[in-house]
Amino acid sequence: METVPHYPVPTNPTDTLIVNADYATVIAEYDEPREKNGAHQSEAQLEKRLIEVLISQGYEYLPIHTQEDLLTNLRTQIELLNTRDNEPLALSDDEWKRLLTDHIAKPSEGRAEKTHRVQKESRIAFERDNGTTRNITLLDRRNPNNNRLQVINQYSVQGSDGTHPLMNRYDVTILVNGLPMVHIELKKRGVSIKEAFQQIDRYQKESFWAGLGLYEYVQLFVISNGSQTKYYSNTVRNAQVAKYGNAQERNIKAGTESFEFTSYWADAQNHRITDLIPFARTFLAKRTILNIITRYCVLNTEGTLLVMRPYQIVATERIINRVLIANNDRRRIGTRQGGGFIWHTTGSGKTLTSFKTAQLLAETDLVEKVLFVVDRKDLDYQTMKEYDAFEKGAANSNSSTRILNAQLSDPSKRIIITTIHKLNSLIKSETNHPAYSQRVAIIFDECHRSQFGDMHRAITKRFTKYSIFGFTGTPIFDANSTGALGATTESLFGERLHEYTVVNAIGDGNVLPFRIEYNNVSAQYRDVEGKTRDEDEQTRELLNSDDRIRTIADYILTNYAKKTNQGSGYNYKGTQRRGFNSILATSSIEAARKYYTQFAHLQAERIASHEIREDSALKIAIIYSKPGAAQQGFMSEENFDTDDLNDEDWQLLSDAVGDYNAMFGTSFSLEGNSFENYYKDVSQRMKNRELDLLIVVNMFLTGFDSKTVNTLWVDKNLRMHGLMQAYSRTNRILNAVKPYGNIVCFRDLEENTNEALGLFGDKNAASTALIEPYSQIYAEYTQKATELLESFPIGATGLALSSEGQKAEFVQTLGEVLDLHNKLMMFDEYDEQAQLIDDYTLQDYTGTYQDVRAEVAEAHIILEDPDEFAASTDEEVSEAQKTVEAFEQLVFEIDLVKHQEVNVDYILELVARLHGAEDGEERDTIRRSINRAVHANPELRPSEDIIQGYVEEVVKNPDVYTDTAEGLIRYASGIRENEEQELIKTEKLNPEKTKLFMDRAFETGEFKTTGTDFPKILPKIRRFGATKSAYARTKKRVEKATRGLYERFRPFLGR
Incomplete structure (x- = not known):
């Protein structure tokens, strides 16, 4: 007889919402003993x-x-x-x-x-x-x-x-x-x-x-x-x-x-x-x-x-349950007993949880309105953008108190997103609004600074039938409570309904751990960088000195590629990206201005000295507005009003927006709504990895989510809530190439970091939230790299792997080395001397890795393709089974193989060296380097013969191919045209539509078979009846062939 968790069936089978705790979707606690099974089940x-x-x-x-x-x-x-x-x-x-x-x-x-x-x-x-x-x-x-x-x-x-x-x-x-x-x-x-x-x-x-x-x-x-x-x-x-x-x-x-x-x-x-x-x-x-x-x-x-994840479902149902209980016990309405707060760590998906909560509350008529309240205008935009992404039109935002007033009066506007300032203004100007007596749920998101004041009292006094809830990743406890009220999150919202801390999230792999380094750029600034406050004039002058800021800016430019992993290649939202991007948090507008100016000077110097190409200079933007007063441990508020800036601050920002316009072909300014639109554009370009570095004071350090941001440069004293919020901009999960959020501090924040982790995690949070120190990871790397080099030496004829077991061991060992190598890449100490496996050897290893992966693929085809199976001998089938069995416990870490720094630019550098090669032996060496690099890279492998053919053309006709980059595009375009025509002929495709479809794929960097464009290239086959399966097979075959064509030529012709 099975022991099954208790899920009572409700007496009303058509109950439209599970709200009773006994019917919870997520079981309260599972403590059944684990079944005993054989080790080899x-x-x-x-x-x-x-x-x-x-x-x-x-x-x-x-x-x-x-x-x-x-x-x-x-x-x-x-x-x-x-x-x-x-x-x-x-x-x-x-x-x-x-x-x-x-x-x-x-x-x-x-x-x-x-x-x-x-x-x-x-x-x-x-x-x-x-x-x-x-x-x-x-x-x-x-x-x-x-x-x-x-x-x-x-x-x-x-x-x-x-x-x-x-x-x-x-x-x-x-x-x-x-x-x-x-x-x-x-x-x-x-x-x-x-x-x-x-x-x-x-x-x-x-x-x-x-x-x-x-x-x-x-x-x-x-x-x-x-x-x-x-x-x-x-x-x-x-x-x-x-x-x-x-x-x-x-x-x-x-x-x-x-x-x-x-x-x-x-x-x-x-x-x-x-x-x-x-x-x-x-x-x-x-x-x-x-x-x-x-x-x-x-x-x-x-x-x-x-x-949704289990903790998100629990939070949603507990809020809904709280509203239902208050509806059944009217004494709870308009009190803290009718509400509560959700403590879910930053980055764990609070916006999705709040959206689903608001949606279900609105759909079930438990309340007449759901107000989602944020504390800053920029977060109002971020939340509305996310809500619109979940479901267009599900929520309503407002740019003025007048619009908020109208939305509250409109019964069809069930979910409203607003700022606490607009809501407070409405309360002051409208003393008898009908909504004040309606049954409402008010959900506050991270409204700490504003909530700890008169606004909270005014809102809860004016609305008489509310249930009030708070979502926070960093609650206020007695230990970090500040201000005249001395209030905590619980004293304002009611009891804690659910918690999911940074320790839980990192343990589950829902956010990344942090790697934190404390970088003192010069001994003369060590004392001031260790101060927890920089309020006195002398300290500010030292911290904002031109010499110090120039030194830090130079360090950032020098180490940007390493910290943001520019050697890595990955596909994000259909477009090939290299590396991640970053945010620089500064202590003041003055410091932000100086950083922007120094970056401009330093990059200009590097371009003039040919240290970098102009087109490879970092794309840098800056944004700020005049901040309000800040409570200890919190970010001060910023808005989109630039009128309060002094002349110097206004002029630098205006010039920077002009630089941005030149960089991206936009036309923003500081006038009217244009600055707010600039903010929105910066936000989108950060998310799309189009900007490399964003300089901020407080904006973007809370509420901004981007999976492509991996590094936060910190020249700012952070504590408690503000520290955790800022650090968490970096730790959104993306792929295997992004192993942690990278925090580079130019202030001594170690004590503040440990204090914040202890408060918002637990006493052992640092061991979970922070990755191991360099010495520990490097020791593991040394052991595994030595094991790889000794067990699998590369001889004159390459790497010899004689058995399936040896191949499997090689794949396992190299995968571990690549993983450790990836983690070490962003450490300053991990330089060329520290790498135990040189680039050429690593390329040989990854090339063999790819060969083994191809063998495993062939083995699967023999076993799963009926025709291949029938055509194979008993011995071939037996060998295929052995191969599959040998690798069934292994995973090919292809993301980490792709991460190795080999791309078309690297290949072109080698090709360019052919021009200066003095003899045949040197040319042969360069050829081998090119072949090795291409063979090792899964992105370039489909194009191996194109690159090899181009190399031979350059050797034969060096005068024709003086511009190797332009020459490669010409050469690849000719081959593409021939192969495209052959495919059109073989599959009887529409020639004009096929060329248009492929051109668009290369231009956008995105191969899309959804929509109406792809079906137009197909031969005319009936889509229903007995021929439906024939249509599906043809579509699948053509999709694979055109995708193969795209992948083959994308390195040269795509974005």
Whole structure:
């Protein structure tokens, strides 16, 4: 008999919202003992045990293995779900065929459209045979418990990778009303769950689209090896480069993420539930999984499906529950007992939590209005931008008190975002607004400075039927309470409803740890840099001296590439990026001005001395306004009003905005709303990695989220709340190449840092939040690098790997070395002398690494492609099985291989050296260097023959190719034209549309097959009936071929 967590069924089965604690989506605390399993529990045993648990929880098991059986069951489930007056819907065969072809499995629709149907429009207006219209529901979002859950396993489908037909067999799938909506991929204990992640990624490319494409309805994926289990949404997998095959298999789409964005499930105490069986008993409990699919997913405007994490769901439900309790006990309305605060660390997704909370409160009529209040105008913009990204038009912002007044009077404006200043102004000017007596929920986001004053009292006095809540990543406790009120977060909002600290977030991998260095640029400034305040005139003069600021600016320019990892290449939002960007936090407008001026002078000097090229100078911007008074430990407030600036401050900022306009072709100024628009543009360019360095005083140090920011340069005394907020600008997760947030302090903030981490984490927070010191990481690197060099020496003929076991050991060891090398790259101490493996040797190693990866890919094809399997000898099949088994516990760290600093510029430098080569031996050496570098880089490998051909052309005709960069573009363009024409001829594509499509891909740096452009290039094939599968195969084949063409020529012709 299974022990299952207590999830009581409500007496009202059509209850529209889970609010009672007994019905919580996330179990309060899971303390069931872990099942004892054999150490070598197989994948089949895991699958069997999982299905047993699901059956015990009320799932119906079905022995469905083919599309025909899946469709038969789907029809039955749709008819049952759409029962009226106890009579199931009865569709005729013709109606079912039309429902399937025109709606559920429309040939022109893919995953994006199907996800939109599940999340936004799960009801279809369907015309019956008799001409009447019937609403047919695919998923009952309003009443989740009306949906029926079934489980199937070993479903088989034949797909294709664009070249070979492939037979895929899926592990376990959960059907919701007959549609596959949760897919579970298992690996035996001891095998990395990244293998399951990568397998799902391959399924998406090879077969989810096959047949009628019903597996494109999957919303959530679960990956597990028995002891480690994680979940993620259906858009996470798209950004991951396929680990089997080459870079041509890339499928990049804007807004999607990689393995780093998978999540752990947990109980309400933040205890991770990682073992598969406890995970199944909680996350896959019927009520929980249905709530997650129907209520706790957000399909944003970029088409990215965001699935909420357990702590976000707990916070949402506890706020809603608090409102409901107050509605049932009217004495709590308008008091602290009717509210509370959520302590979720900065970077953990508070805005998504607040959005979903506001949305559910508004949808369920528990309140008439939801006010989301921020304390600064710039945060008002940031929040509105994020809310609009979640759902366009879901919330309403306001640029004036007059607009806020109108929104509060309009019943259709259910969610309103405003600043505390506008709300306070309204309260002063409007003493009898109707909204004051309405039932409202007021949610404050990080309103510490303003909230600790008269505004808080005025707001709570004027509104009489409020429930008030606070979201904060850095609460005010007695230990850090300041000001006349001496107030704490709890004294203002009520009790703590949930907490998720920086220690929890880093432990779960939801934010990155920090690497902090305290850099004293000159001994003469050591004493003043150690002062916790810089208020006296003498201290300010020393800290803002031209000599000190020039020295620091010079250090930043010299070390920028190292700290921001400019050697790394990665794809972000469909565009290739190199390295990350950074923010410089200064203590005052005077200091900010001086930094901007010094950077301009130093870069001009470096360009004049040919130390750097003009086009490689850092793109630097600056922004500030006159700050208000600051409480200790908090950022002072800034707004978009530049009229209060003195002449010197105004002029420098105006000139800097002019420099920005010249840099980006914009036309901003300090007049009217133009400065606010400048702020918005700077924000977007920081997020898109178009700016390298942003100089600020306080702006952008709170509330600004950018995954591409990895470094904060600090010349400013920070404490408590302000310190944690500023540091947290750097620690958003992105990919394997960004291992931590990089904090470079030019003040002695060590004591302040430890104090803040202790307050907002726990007494041991520093050991979790800060990465290991250089000496510890370097010792590990030394051990692993020595092991690699001794175990796998590179001889005159290269690296010899004789067995599968030796290859697997090599892959494992090199992966560990690359990971440690990546962590060390941003340390000042890690210079060329400290690197134990020189660049040439590392390129040889990574080239072999790529060769082994290709062998593993071939082994998978032999085992999974029916034609290849049939054509292979028994010995070849046996060898393929050995290869797959040898590598099943390993993951190819391709992101770290790509990170090595080899790009087209590097190759062109080597090609340019051919011109000056004095003899054949020197030319041969350069050739070998080029071949080695290209072979080692997964981005350039598809273009290997192009580069080699170009090298030979340069050697034969040096006078023709004096400009090697322009020559490479010419040479590559000629080959591209030939290959493009051959592809058009072979696949019978539309010539004009194909050329236009490919030109646009190269111009934008983004290969997009969604939308209407890509289908226009395809040959004319009917999209329905018996030829649908032929159309799907052709589309897949052409997509792979054109994507391959794009990847092959993108290094030379793309953005």
